[in-house]
Amino acid sequence: MPQVLNIFKKEIRDYFISPIGYIVICIFLLVTGWFFFATFFIFSEANLRSFFNLLPLTFALVVPAVTMRLFAEELHTGSYEMLLTLPVRLTDVIVGKFLAGAAFVTIMLVPTLAYALSVTFIGELDWGPVIGGYLGAVLLGAAFSAVGVFASSLTRNQIVACIVGMVICFTLTLFDRMVFFFPGRIVEAFTYLAASYHFENISKGIIDSRDLLYFASVIFVSLYGANLVMQTKR
């Protein structure tokens, strides 16, 4: 069996053995649920737009908390030494851990399908943007997980890993809004770097290869960075 799969299975099981997985899921559902239904009846529109609009911010807060333990915990307890002296490649470990984080974030999204279902009871729901939204959410979750893996590789302290991850994710989310006072050209370039911009594109239901490429690049750059960091620890 490929080693990536072994690492993935172990990590995903760890999420559901320890209480932290359930706690994170609960917080995520509480935050998204409250913000969604708090305004839902005011607008009286049958869509999930307010849920998806807020998702990049919620993810920037929650995903780093999911991924913070992936490397930091192993570096702290020293089990990393055990892991790396087993016949595995470092890239297998990084990809396996990243996939486990991304899969956990995806699993976390599953209960929010209830929001979509409850809307169909009240009004006519257009499923196109909803499907696009979920696709965008999975990609966004994966990209932020990769960032989180990178942050976790930097330190043996999980709290530090979480905060560093949050800072990077928030920056990626709010990039386009932070630079509004720059000249138009620069804003355009920065907008392209913002995760929320690409997420909004996909969640409108338009699947453009540029947006897919953006998320793929964030994942690649982050994991490559994690690889470099772990290499220098040897």
Next chain:
Amino acid sequence: MIHVEKLTKFYGDFCAVDKIDLEVSKGEITGLLGPNGAGKTTTLRMLTGYLEPTSGVIRIKGYSIDDNLLDIKKLIGYLPESAPLYHGMLVYDYLDYIGEIRGLETKKKMERIHQLADLCGLVGIMHKPIGELSKGLKQRVGLAHAMMEDPEILILDEPTSGLDPNQIVEIRDIIRSFGKEKTIILSTHILSEAEATCDRIVIIDRGRIVADGSTESLRKTHGQEKIINISLLKADFDTALRKLGAVEGVTRIENIDPPEPDKLRLKIVSDSADDMQEKIFACIKETDWVLVEFTQEVKSLENIFRELTKEA
């Protein structure tokens, strides 16, 4: 089996391991001995591929550590210091996971886990979380972890540190029983342990090898002096000094403290290669002293170790 040449590791400016040459052949149990911070753990970590050497060559069974790291990792079972295992996992789940990663087939894996549970005495604790185990039990799980794929080389970093005497004996027995057909390198700073388990001892101090050989040969090369302790009744120091000092080969005679009334206790030091016991006894027999104690002191490994590693 293991070939190390001019192995060097720098941590920044600090030289932890300084041009070590080492050759370990198959079936040897080698003990790496040295004071704390001598570079034992660093050396072992480089052998397992966990740390990258600053310079030098490591070849294991012909594989180079730079090009065939994965092949080398397959050959080696490694137990790091204080066995840092996944604390949240059950013992069984952990061994199962290691078996998967080591690429054992399901049937073989189950057999191996049962075998190791018997060998390492884990039968009663298979369904306990690793974090709840005592230090000795954790160490045994770590040993099972290292031996999972029946590796040709076993590298153990302080396998008995922090264990109680019973546990030490148990772990030692496991290592001994395993070491009959395998190559084992273990590090320790407990001398009696190295003496009891290892065929060969390598003493490291400040990153350099200062002695290398079997316990016997170490004693021979570093422990020339022979010491005989005797206790005599009806004897006085001056006559004893004169008579025994005349014996061929004796270099020094000292009083042993504290002195006891009516009893003369002497320490006779010689540097002769011959056995001195006979000559000294013959000398005493000619007098009317009463001999109540006669012991030959073997120069302990501890003394050799202290001599070799004391601060310059």
